[in-house]
Amino acid sequence: MPSVPKEIRTYCPYCRKHTVFKVKEYKAGKRRSTAWGQIKHELKTKGYTSKVAGKVGGIKNRKHIVLLLTCTECGKKRYKVLPETKKKLEIKR
Numbered sequence: 001m002p003s004v005p006k007e008i009r010t011y012c013p014y015c016r017k018h019t020v021f022k023v024k025e026y027k028a029g030k031r032r033s034t035a036w037g038q039i040k041h042e043l044k045t046k047g048y049t050s051k052v053a054g055k056v057g058g059i060k061n062r063k064h065i066v067l068l069l070t071c072t073e074c075g076k077k078r079y080k081v082l083p084e085t086k087k088k089l090e091i092k093r
C-alpha cells in the first residue's frame with residue numbers, strides 16, 4: 001500500500017514558486033447519462049456489435065493512483081499521478 005504525507009511541498013505554476021499542497025485522493029465523478037458523448041458510447045456498445053473502443057474487456061484491479069493537490073496559498077488544484085499501480089492509498093497523518 002503506497003503511503004503519501006498529508007501535505008506536500010511542490011511547485012505551483014500559478015504562484016510560480018514552491019508552496020505547500022494539501023493531499024487528497026482523486027476520484028472520478030458520476031457519469032451523466034444525458035451527456036452526448038455518453039449517449040453515443042452507450043449506442044455503440046449496445047447489442048451484438050464487434051470490436052468497439054471502450055467495450056468492457058478483462059477487468060483490471062490495479063490502477064495508477066491520482067492525487068488531487070490543493071495549493072494552500074492560491075487554492076488552485078493540481079493532479080499528480082503516482083508511478084506505482086496499487087489498489088489502495090494511505091494518507092499519512
Ligand SMILES: [Zn+2]
Binds near residue numbers: 074
Ligand atoms: Zn498556488
